[in-house]
Amino acid sequence: MERGAGLSTTSSPLASVHDLVMLDLDGVVYVGPDAVPHAAETIGALATPVAFLTNNATRSATDVAEHLRSFGLELADDAVVTAGQVVADLVLREVGDGAKVLLAGAEGMRSALEALGLVVVTSAEDEPRAVVQGGVIDVCWSELAEASFAVSAGVPWFASNPDTTFPTPRGLAPGNGAFVQAVALATGREPVVAGKPSTPIFDEARRRTGAGSPVMVGDRVDTDIDGATAAGIDAMVVLTGVTTLADVLEIPPGHRPAYVAADLRGLGQPHPEVVVDGSRATCGDAVAEATDGLIRVSGAEPDSVPGLRAVVALAWASHDRGDDVSVEDVRMGA
Incomplete structure (x- = not known):
């Protein structure tokens, strides 16, 4: 599928099918001084190399690396690309x-x-x-x-x-x-x-690591996702920062991430195929159905990878054919 057009599928954990994980920082790994829930343990468990790409030029790469190391992460200063x-x-x-x-x-x-x-x-x-x-x-x-x-x-x-x-x-x-x-x-x-959505910051991360098939994870569609798409990189949006689920549902073709997850734990999980049939979408055990313009999820938690994929795929398909849907009654888990 052409990048930006819709959801992609992987039967293996997402990070394992790429040779580099590129992570945005603000809203993805931390907010202010504090780590985003599940971020540090997820990053620490990855076998795939990680590069941290931040648009925030307020601090030096060394200061950012020290901040990350305070969460128990092991990384060299040059893993941070500012x-x-x-x-x-x-x-x-x-x-x-x-x-x-x-x-x-x-x-x-x-x-x-x-x-x-x-x-x-x-x-x-x-x-x-x-x-x-x-x-x-x-x-x-x-x-x-x-x-x-x-x-x-x-x-x-x-x-x-x-x-x-x-x-x-x-x-x-x-x-x-x-x-x-x-x-x-x-x-x-x-x-x-220089920064996202422009491509130089992605080019620099690839130059430092020699990566040929990276995946980018970010919380902003207009910078992280659009930038990755422009650089020819698959992208996953997470809902721990600026972008909400309601925002994701409104993303038009050409700007859509290949993957969506509530947080960084989505890197360690498969992203199963979604089947959309009219007002119903199925992804693994998750079933999303649109009734009177509202999407409801059954069979899985709505903030699980299958639940989110079912909701997002159904919403995109509905919007593309001119139907308005929302997820006002879907509650994201903690």
Whole structure:
């Protein structure tokens, strides 16, 4: 099946049929300082190598790796691929070693730029050869203003990622993309983007690992799933971060993940075939039926892999033929 068109099937545990598992971090492995339930034990049990891909340029790869190791995970620093690292490499190729770069971003983005020999400046009057936005912690209006002045003057503009939000323990907060949009509105220009859904971050993970058949797991369709599809990579969406089940049901053809699971435990499970027949879908023991526009699940927990696959396949088939359905009465388990 063409990527983005609908659900794929595997009779073996999903991770075992790939040579690399790419994991988004915020909303997939952790939210704020805390691990997502079941994430650490699932990752620790995988036999397949893991790379951690994050659009969040707020922290350095070393800091992120230390955070992951605090959950009991064993990994080297270079298992973490940050959009900050990738955008810094793009900037270096554009302007060369030792060039001045105007940063509107966090310390993690600064360290990624300086690690490559670039000189970070704070004013458009410093004659920067590039502008970079990455990371959102403590970004202030004056930084956005200086970035806008330089971008308006024609200085090449780069962004680590376009995420307008990111999940925190208190809810969704503005992401780097929200600040990028502010500069875009002020200047009428658009930046070169390194992180998901752009492909450079996927290319870097494959370069580091030599992987030929990776699978990407994320919580955002517009970055993780769309980016994987553009890079020719199978993707699984999980429901532990930004995307809800209701959101998944509304995904149009061309943007649909190959797999769906409540959390990372879906990596260790098969994803059985789904058979859709009119207003009914069957996946293993799970049966999803649409009655009066509502989908109900029987035979399996609605948040199990078979239950979710039955619900999602039925909803997509219904939407594709013009029928409206919802899952208001399906309760996701803890």
